[in-house]
Amino acid sequence: MAGHRMSRRGFISTIALAVYAGLGPERPAHAEPDDPTAARSLAFEDNFSKLDWSVWNAGPKAGKSDPGFYGRSAFARRTGEEGFNPYSIVDDPRAVDGKALQISAKYIGAPMSVPSYYGNNHSEYQWISGNIQTAKKDGTVTEGWRRGYFEARMLFPSHPLSWPAFWLMNARSILGTPTSIELDVVEHKGFELSQYGTYLHEWGQPGEHHEGTGVPAGLDLTEDYRRYGILVDDTKCVPYFERKPVIDTRTGQAANWQIHRAPDLDVDGDVFWPLLTLALRADVPYPKVLTPDQLQTHMRVDYLRVYV
Numbered sequence: 346m347a348g349h350r351m352s353r354r355g356f357i358s359t360i361a362l363a364v365y366a367g368l369g370p371e372r373p374a375h376a377e378p379d380d381p382t383a384a385r386s387l388a389f390e391d392n393f394s395k396l397d398w399s400v401w402n403a404g405p406k407a408g409k410s411d412p413g414f415y416g417r418s419a420f421a422r423r424t425g426e427e428g429f430n431p432y433s434i435v436d437d438p439r440a441v442d443g444k445a446l447q448i449s450a451k452y453i454g455a456p457m458s459v460p461s462y463y464g465n466n467h468s469e470y471q472w473i474s475g476n477i478q479t480a481k482k483d484g485t486v487t488e489g490w491r492r493g494y495f496e497a498r499m500l501f502p503s504h505p506l507s508w509p510a511f512w513l514m515n516a517r518s519i520l521g522t523p524t525s526i527e528l529d530v531v532e533h534k535g536f537e538l539s540q541y542g543t544y545l546h547e548w549g550q551p552g553e554h555h556e557g558t559g560v561p562a563g564l565d566l567t568e569d570y571r572r573y574g575i576l577v578d579d580t581k582c583v584p585y586f587e588r589k590p591v592i593d594t595r596t597g598q599a600a601n602w603q604i605h606r607a608p609d610l611d612v613d614g615d616v617f618w619p620l621l622t623l624a625l626r627a628d629v630p631y632p633k634v635l636t637p638d639q640l641q642t643h644m645r646v647d648y649l650r651v652y653v
Contacts, residue, residue, distance in 0.1 A: 381494040381576045381585055385652035389488055392648045393446035395434055398423060400479060400487050403432060405461070406514075406620065407480040409521035412461040416508055417625040418450055418472035419459040427453050431475035431623070439570055440647040441498070448623040450474035450507065452640040469631045478620040486516045489616030490651055495530065496574035496585070497621065498647035503567040505632050507535030508624040509644040511573055513617040515610065524549035526606055528582055528617065529557075531573040534626065535642070538565045543575075543584040543591060545602045556602040558593045560586055570647050577617065580607045621646055 391400065403423040405413025414420060421431050431449040439445075452472050457465040464470025479488040497511040511530045518525030529544040544557035562571070574585035583601050584591050590599040609615070623644045632639070 380588055381574060381583075382496075382588070382652045385494060387650060388490065388493065388653040389651040390648060391650075392440075392442045392444070393434060393646060394442060394444050396423075396432060396446065396477075401477045402479070402481050402487070403475065403477050405482075406476065407478055407482050407519050407618075408514075409482065409519065412463070413482075414462055414464075415624060416627045417464065417470045417506060417631075418474035418623075419457065419462040419464065419470075420476040420622070420624075421459075421473050426459050426473050427457050429453070429473045431473060432477070435645070437645065437647075439500075440645075442648075445500075446477075446621070446646040447643050448475040448477070448509075448621065448646070449641060449643045450623050450625060452635065470627075472625055474623045474625060476620060476622040476624070478618065480514070480516065480519055480618045482519065484516070484519045486519075486616060486618045488651075489516055489618040490577075490653060491610060491614075491616050492577050492579065493651050493653035494574055494576045494585075495617070495619060495649075495651050496572055496588075497530070497619075497649045498570045498572050499531070500570045500645040500647070501533045501566050502535050502623075502642040502644055503538060504535035504639060504642040505635075506625040506629065507533070507642050507644070508626045509533050509535075510620070510622045510624065511646075511649075512620050512622070513575070513577075514620065515615050515617055517609075517613055517615045518548075522549075524552075524606065524609075526604065526610070526617075528575055528577070530575045530584060533566060535567070536629075538567050539563065541566060541573075543600070545582055545604065547604070547606055552605055554605050556593075556600075558584075558591065558595065558600055560584075560591045562586060570645070577604075579611075580604060619649060619651075621649070
């Protein structure tokens with residue numbers, strides 16, 4: 346099991362420990378910005394009044410290099426797994442259009458038969474949760490962009506294991522190339538209510554490269570929807586919280602991270618495609634007792650927008 350847990354996504358947890366350790370006393374999470382949507386036009390918007398399966402694909406992360414699972418839960422296909430479907434559209438007056446996408450995680454607590462999932466017979470891993478993405482394992486990308494401002498308005502759960510995320514991968518990574526680019530707009534730990542992490546990972550050699558920072562938001566991210574974004578230009582990326590660039594705690598300045606492989610993106614005509622994921626962490630001790638209300642948990646997404 347240890348080999349399965351330390352996947353590329355598992356390695357993020359190691360980075361995150363170092364990043365969070367440097368937070369110290371809570372400081373403002375953002376600097377005074379220009380609006381990242383200014384002078385840009387809306388290229389894509391999903392308000393999740395329904396789940397459009399011509400745009401979204403559900404299940405393990407698209408890619409050939411591994412089964413596409415990470416953490417303590419199996420990502421369900423669009424019809425669900427083990428009699429549980431984690432994808433639903435719910436009424437929510439706090440959402441812009443009164444509806445939101447809800448992705449849930451549920452403890453099954455019995456042997457499962459999810460294809461290629463390493464946790465089917467391990468009690469701590471017998472969870473079903475969800476991941477949607479605009480890509481497929483055959484390399485198809487239904488929606489993707491090389492540059493722009495990517496934003497999701499999200500509400501996170503409070504839970505001892507939850508690990509929701511909004512992130513981007515580059516299209517060329519799907520078919521098993523030795524390098525990839527991952528932009529983690531937001532990763533949240535359900536037991537840290539007022540902070541989250543944001544990261545740039547350029548995986549694989551030559552030139553593997555990582556950036557990241559903890560973001561002390563100064564408010565409870567599990568109480569209401571918040572906007573999480575990232576601006577990607579020709580050579581750099583800048584993460585945003587509530588449309589203000591986050592502060593890199595290592596420098597005290599607004600995060601502004603160089604994408605070293607940006608020239609490769611342009612040569613290959615590559616694009617970034619989004620993922621919305623509710624995972625469960627495997628790098629924290631499993632609770633000795635889960636209360637009845639912790640056997641199922643939910644994250645919500647009001648909208649996803651892309652401005653170019």
